[in-house]
Amino acid sequence: MAARDPVCGMPVDPATAAYSVEVRGGTYYFSSELCRDTFVEGEKIAYFSMEIGLESEIPTYSGGLGVLAGDVIRSSADLLIPMVAVTLVNRKGYVRQRLTPDGDQIDLPDEWDPGAHMRELSRRVTVRIGDANVAIRAWLSDYWSPVGGLVPVLFLDTDLPENAPGDRGITDHLYGGDQEYRLKQAIVLGIGGARMLAAQGIRVGKYHINESHSSLLTLELLKRPGMDEEKVQTHCIFTTHTPVAVAFETFPRDMVVRLLAGEIPPALLGEYIAKDGLALATLAFRLSRYVNGVTTAHMNFSRRLFPGFHIRAVTNGVHPHTWTSGTFRDLYDRYIAGWAQEPELLVRVDEIPHEDIRHAHQQAKQALVDYVREKNGVALDLRALTIGFARRATAYKRATLIFSDLEKLREAGRRGAIQLVFSGKAHPADAVGKQQIREVHNAMRDLEGEVTAVYLENYTMDLASLMTAGVDVWLNTPLPPYEASGTSGMKAALNGVVNFSVLDGWWIEGWLEGTTGWAIGPGPGAPASEAERRARELQDLYSKLEYLIIPTYYHRRDEWTTIMRSSIAKIAYYFNTHRMMRRYATEAYL
DSSP states (O other), rough: OEOTTTOOOOOOOOTOOSSSEEEEEEEEESSSSSHHHHHHHHHHEEEESOOOOTTTSSOOOHHHHHHHHHHHHHHHTTTTTTEEEEEETTTSOOOEEEEOTOOEEEEEOOOGGGGTEEOOOOOOEEEEEETEEEEEEEEEEEOOSSSSSSEEEEEEEEOOOTSSSHTTTTSSTTHHHHHHHHHHHHIIIIIIIHHHHHHHHOOEEEEEEEEGGGGGGHHHHTTTOOOOOOOHHHHEEOOOOOSSSSGGEEEEEEHHHHTTTTOOOHHHHHHBBBBEEEHHHHHHHHHHEEEEEHHHHHHHHHHHHHSSSEEOOOOOOBBBOOOOOOHHHHHHHHHSSSTOGGGGGGGGGGGHHHHHHHHHHHHHHHHHHHHHHHOOOOOOOHHHEEEEEOOOOOOGTOOOOOOOOSHHHHHHHHHHHHHEEEOOOOTTTTTTHHHHHHHHHHHEEEEEEESSEESOOOOOOHHHHHHHHHHSSEEEOOOSSSSSSSOOHHHHHHHTTTEEEESTTTTTHHOBBTTTTEEEOOTSSSOHHHHHHHHHHHHHHHHHHIIIIIIHHHHHHHHHHHHHHIIIIIIIISSBHHHHHHHIIIIOOO
């Protein structure tokens, strides 16, 4: 059975391969001596992220940040970028959601067994946290691209018998515990992760800090012989995803000094820990040469927030093959050869007949209809306009905005049947997010018999794939400027689903009114008070739904399919992680 060379992606027969190596508990085969030596000795891009979403069965992600990290890994493997990723094992996951009939969220641990999905590495490292030496092991999951190379992903784990009970749980909960717990996680990820890569013999050329949780790795690098601030900066890349000042967490100075004094020399603590405490983002800004936001709007906001730093923009994307439904994959394979490796070829989607696009979408919609019937016992109408909304349930996502005026929603529904499909988890400590889920359920009951609505529990990557392919319209109503990017609408566009969104994040760049979808409310630069902005949003939401979206969907079939096709040609071709990773490779990694 053929294997693949992890460096060049060429097929190799293990039985006859002239070059192989056993490393980190696995055997790898190569097409040439050069590829073998590059694999063993070549420099890697070390991609650090607090959460990484590889698959639903490995629940080490909470939402967009982790799913994006997974897409980074997938595209890097496809494009043969020499990368290794580092994250925490998050043994008890984020949260497994159960919903009562009234919409009350029941928080359950989402426990999983790393040993069932990956292999344990033999080498361990230790970090000093407060008065304790904390041992760290790593689990390795090799992500193999079906068309290209390999990205190893290391999952750090402190659940070891030699650690004190409290320290064994540091890598249990994603975004769990109190502030001290989160700082301990940052120490394990940043300092422990950098040490683990060295212990495994992995040479690192650049460290990509995906959001600031891992930025303590910069202080670990500063401790190494021959390193200084300028040299550390040349090795570090920082991608910030945080859109507002209040979201940058600051840890109290006393806590930081107490937990880090055994690891970081006093001179470095004095230099990089401010009197009012440690902001991990500020540390990453100071010690990274390449810094970027995740959309143009986010870059501009970040430049105002941090005027002393040069901040670029690399707009986010999604992995094309992963987020394209099976029916659309087959369709693209028939008409646009090579689209998955070169998604920019999707600009040629005009070659695909309308009828084929409609048929592919109906098949994806049928899969969603079947899932809803099985899980919720609700019979959706395959022919009815179906609107999807699935996000992390938190205040700024505004899941309830569409229910602001139920009578206007009913009026729209009388123009043509509307179905609403919701999903999304609230953080266990987010009382407002949980209340929003209850309010959605309350509105669903009020609309019963007039507008069909359903809330699907325990939102996962698999459910996201089903929803972003199976609905007709993807609704997004964040409160600007809190959406740094967002990526779910990009997934929808890959499947010909039409976006209907507030002008925030990536949609500012992807929006062409009436061509790729529709905007809700004024743009971010429009002079308007908060009350005026809210009034305009509600006016657009209901009027465009009633007078543009519903009539086009029901009565102008070819026009609707043209918009579906434009979504693919003008959004999916560009808003993907292949384009994104090529930008990082040419601007930041080389």
